Amino acid sequence: MELIINPVKKLRGEISVPGDKSISHRAVMLGALAQGTTEVENFLMGEDCLATVGCFKAMGVKIAGLDGEKLTIEGVGLEGLKESADILDAGNSGTTTRLLLGILAGQPFSSILTGDDSLKGRPMARVTKPLTEMGAKFIGRDNNNLLPLAVRGGKLKAIEFYSQVASAQVKSAVLLAGLFAEGETSVTEPTVSRDHTERMLKALGAEVVREGTTVKLKGRPELKGRKIQVPGDISSAAFLIVAAAILPGSDIIIKGVGINPTRDGILDVMNNMGARVEIQNFREQNGEPVADVRVQGGSLQGTEISGSLIPRLIDEIPVLAVAAACAKGTTIIKDAAELKVKESNRIAVVARELGKFGVKIEERSDGMIIEGGNSLKGCRCQSFGDHRIAMAAAVAGLVAEGQTIVEGAEAIPVSYPGFADALKLLGVE
Ligand code: S3P
Numbered sequence: 313m314e315l316i317i318n319p320v321k322k323l324r325g326e327i328s329v330p331g332d333k334s335i336s337h338r339a340v341m342l343g344a345l346a347q348g349t350t351e352v353e354n355f356l357m358g359e360d361c362l363a364t365v366g367c368f369k370a371m372g373v374k375i376a377g378l379d380g381e382k383l384t385i386e387g388v389g390l391e392g393l394k395e396s397a398d399i400l401d402a403g404n405s406g407t408t409t410r411l412l413l414g415i416l417a418g419q420p421f422s423s424i425l426t427g428d429d430s431l432k433g434r435p436m437a438r439v440t441k442p443l444t445e446m447g448a449k450f451i452g453r454d455n456n457n458l459l460p461l462a463v464r465g466g467k468l469k470a471i472e473f474y475s476q477v478a479s480a481q482v483k484s485a486v487l488l489a490g491l492f493a494e495g496e497t498s499v500t501e502p503t504v505s506r507d508h509t510e511r512m513l514k515a516l517g518a519e520v521v522r523e524g525t526t527v528k529l530k531g532r533p534e535l536k537g538r539k540i541q542v543p544g545d546i547s548s549a550a551f552l553i554v555a556a557a558i559l560p561g562s563d564i565i566i567k568g569v570g571i572n573p574t575r576d577g578i579l580d581v582m583n584n585m586g587a588r589v590e591i592q593n594f595r596e597q598n599g600e601p602v603a604d605v606r607v608q609g610g611s612l613q614g615t616e617i618s619g620s621l622i623p624r625l626i627d628e629i630p631v632l633a634v635a636a637a638c639a640k641g642t643t644i645i646k647d648a649a650e651l652k653v654k655e656s657n658r659i660a661v662v663a664r665e666l667g668k669f670g671v672k673i674e675e676r677s678d679g680m681i682i683e684g685g686n687s688l689k690g691c692r693c694q695s696f697g698d699h700r701i702a703m704a705a706a707v708a709g710l711v712a713e714g715q716t717i718v719e720g721a722e723a724i725p726v727s728y729p730g731f732a733d734a735l736k737l738l739g740v741e
Contacts, residue, residue: 315702315721315732317709319690322561322609323738329549331356331381331542332570333727334480335600337407338512339540340364341415343385344373344393345491346516348537352383354568355542359726363403367412367425370396387537390491395421399460402427404655404697404726407481409459410439411509414485417448418492419465426460430655430697436461439485442473446489446497470495470531477650478623480505480574483527487513487520493531500526503620506574511599512540543570543602548728550578550628551703552738553607557587558638558711562609564738565592569605577624579605581632585612585639614641614684622648630704633662636682637671638711645679655726656698665693665701669708669716688712695720699727706731710740 336356341364343350355361357378365375365383372394374386393415400423402408409427413436416423426432437457440450446468452461470493473486483499487509490497503525510520510527518533549569556562571579571591582589588608595602612635617625625632629651636643651658663675668691672683690712695702702721709716724731 313720313722315706315718317706317716317718318741319712319714320559320710320740322559323552323556323564323740324562325738326565326567327552327734327737328567329544329552329569329734330358330728330730332545333358333360333547334407334506334508335512335542335570336361337364337411338508339542340368340375340383340385341411341488342512342516342535343387343537343540344368345390345415346387346535346537347389348387350385350387350537351539352385353539353541354381355383356545357381358729359403360405360408363401363405364408364412367400367402367408370398370400385537390532390535393419396423399424399426402431404428404431406431406434409436410481410485411488413439413443413461413463414488416463417443417446417465417489418468421465423463424460425463432459435653438477438479438482442471442486443489446471446493448489468493470497472498473500475499475501478503478505479650480509484509487527487529490529490531491518491533495531496528497531498526498528503623504574505623506572508572515599541597543597543600544568545727546570546575546578547627549605550631551707551731552734553578553582553589553605554631554635555707555710556607556609557582557589557612558609558635560609560611562607564607566605568602571601571603574624577621578628578632580621581615581617581625582635584615585635586610587612612639614639614643616644618644618646626650627700630658630662630700631707633666633673633680633682634704634708636684637666637669637688637708639684641684643682643684646676647678649678654698656696656701658698658701661696661698661701662704665705666708668693669712690714690716692717692719695723697723699723703728703731706735
């Protein structure tokens with residue numbers, strides 16, 4: 313499917329973005345493992361989260377409300393999941409796969425998990441290794457690194473795990489397996505990754521303690537279902553934030569965005585680049601900070617994006633590269649080798665696709681260097697099946713001269729159903 317983008321002068325208006333993808337996945341998983349009912353408001357009805365719903369339904373969990381925005385999950389408790397009669401399909405979703413592997417590791421039954429072509433190429437040894445150490449058994453290609461994976465869960469033992477990568481998916485897989493182990497499971501990461509799993513586990517009654525970059529969880533807690541209100545996804549808001557910031561004369565307000573400090577790196581970067589971004593109406597919703605974000609257009613300067621900032625904005629790098637292309641001067645992005653194992657190789661794909669707009673961009677093994685300030689030319693570009701590449705290209709198209717055609721736009725509803733309508737609402741024709 314093609315998305316046709318015509319340039320626009322400015323964006324104007326008030327809007328909200330769909331629910332946070334990471335939090336929506338966790339609401340289904342933890343709601344299923346809790347006792348009693350969990351009601352999830354503003355659940356993201358995107359394809360990734362629906363893949364998680366499908367997997368839990370296949371394991372006997374009753375989930376209702378898929379026709380609206382409120383989901384109801386009848387929790388089955390830590391012992392209540394049933395062996396699925398069929399292969400579990402995670403679609404395009406790395407979060408579904410890695411977090412689910414942690415849960416399946418603790419089940420007294422066998423499961424087989426697969427996904428689409430992109431997911432079948434993404435590394436899973438980062439979770440199957442620690443889960444094997446805890447006592448689960450896996451069979452899969454490339455030494456249990458690639459889907460499809462067969463899992464034989466069982467009695468797990470708690471471990472102290474030191475992760476090589478700052479990955480919330482790895483941390484969460486081990487913590488979720490730790491729910492089924494006696495004693496304390498701990499995960500230490502090089503820098504802190506998104507902490508939604510920890511926050512939600514606590515909200516449902518688990519004992520979770522953070523000490524620096526280490527998180528500790530006491531096994532076999534009694535989780536209690538509750539109401540969960542999912543904040544708007546800052547990773548979806550990111551496309552609108554950048555679009556408004558690079559179009560002078562823009563003035564938009566995005567309501568109810570989750571600004572968890574492990575996720576809000578984009579706000580720091582926009583600030584460093586000189587963008588006019590304001591946080592209004594700060595509040596807290598079920599242990600997650602939320603605010604309205606106002607963005608006004610203006611001129612941007614190049615910046616450096618590196619170090620502990622990277623996990624706080626890893627999913628925003630494709631669209632931050634568009635901001636960098638529109639900024640005066642050079643932007644250096646480094647320490648971001650993880651980009652190579654996302655839904656596409658986001659270093660190679662961002663460099664190639666932005667190159668088509670005429671952006672001067674140099675690919676590096678752990679990031680990219682972007683020379684900003686030249687005008688962009690509309691072009692025909694490809695998503696490579698990656699939702700965030702498709703939307704970043706669309707944002708570039710808004711400031712380019714002439715029309716842009718984004719091929720592979722059917723990937724967008726993976727995380728942002730209604731993206732094209734959101735642009736229309738803000739004035740894109
Ligand atoms: C996610 C963690 C991040 C992120 C992904 C969602 C999560 O991946 O890129 O989109 O929900 O835990 P990694 O943990 O692999 O960095």
